Amino acid sequence: MPQTTLPFMRKIIFASNNKHKAEEIRAVLGGQFDIITLKEAGIEIDIPEPHETLAENASEKSMVIHRLTGMDCFSEDTGLEVDALGGAPGVRSARYAGEQANADENLQKLLAEMKGIEHRAARFRTVISLILNGQEYIFEGTCEGSITNSASGSTGFGYDPVFMPAQYDKTFAELGIEVKSVISHRKKAIEKMTAFLGAIENK
Ligand code: IMP
Numbered sequence: 001m002p003q004t005t006l007p008f009m010r011k012i013i014f015a016s017n018n019k020h021k022a023e024e025i026r027a028v029l030g031g032q033f034d035i036i037t038l039k040e041a042g043i044e045i046d047i048p049e050p051h052e053t054l055a056e057n058a059s060e061k062s063m064v065i066h067r068l069t070g071m072d073c074f075s076e077d078t079g080l081e082v083d084a085l086g087g088a089p090g091v092r093s094a095r096y097a098g099e100q101a102n103a104d105e106n107l108q109k110l111l112a113e114m115k116g117i118e119h120r121a122a123r124f125r126t127v128i129s130l131i132l133n134g135q136e137y138i139f140e141g142t143c144e145g146s147i148t149n150s151a152s153g154s155t156g157f158g159y160d161p162v163f164m165p166a167q168y169d170k171t172f173a174e175l176g177i178e179v180k181s182v183i184s185h186r187k188k189a190i191e192k193m194t195a196f197l198g199a200i201e202n203k
Contacts, residue, residue, distance in 0.1 A: 141188025
């Protein structure tokens with residue numbers, strides 16, 4: 001369904017090139033804010049994620065885009081933390097199988113590392129950096145679950161085919177965006193940001 005945008009709706013740049021993340025964020029927001037992706041803003045940039053924490057990576061991305069546009073913007077960095085692997089891949093989730101690794105290679109490496117391991121608890125963690133009127137605000141959301149023995153499902157992206165959220169017997173990739181946008185790490189972080197923005201707007 002096309003999203004209607006009201007004339008007074010707050011415009012915020014989402015400092016990311018990831019169309020799956022933008023789709024999930026819009027599903028959570030349901031048209032509450034006018035989210036503009038980098039592509040839609042005509043900005044072509046690949047911002048590195050060199051830091052040791054999700055928050056530092058998220059900050060770097062939103063600061064770069066704020067400096068470039070002067071607009072309110074937010075970015076997010078997400079990691080998958082697996083208890084049996086000491087929290088790995090964590091902040092290195094995008095490069096787990098190597099600097100140029102794709103999603104399938106990362107996922108296959110994770111399954112190989114987890115082979116034969118019984119304790120499979122894991123969580124996704126999303127950290128959002130919002131720059132509003134030049135000031136930074138941080139929001140975080142987590143989703144607990146476990147790593148499956150093999151990949152299943154065809155929706156979503158990244159590690160979705162091997163992550164089964166707690167209280168479900170299907171992976172995120174099998175559950176689809178309808179469920180993911182209600183229970184995910186990203187949804188929880190976005191919800192905190194929108195509660196904050198809503199509180200400011202109603203002041
Ligand atoms: P980044 O936040 O784009 O740096 O993502 C880090 C890594 O985690 C990438 O390999 C993504 O594909 C993966 N990832 C990020 N968010 C999700 C998610 O919601 N589900 C599955 N994988 C994700």
